[in-house]
Amino acid sequence: YSETPKVKPLAIREPAFLPFEPPTMPRPWT
Incomplete structure (x- = not known):
């Protein structure tokens, strides 16, 4: 059950920051 x-x-975290990122900032923190 730990998995x-x-x-x-x-x-939940992946799709949470994916849609909020603007088109002008192609994930500059990655």
């Missing part, structure tokens, strides 16, 4: 809680926060 479930690890994948959940990861999947």
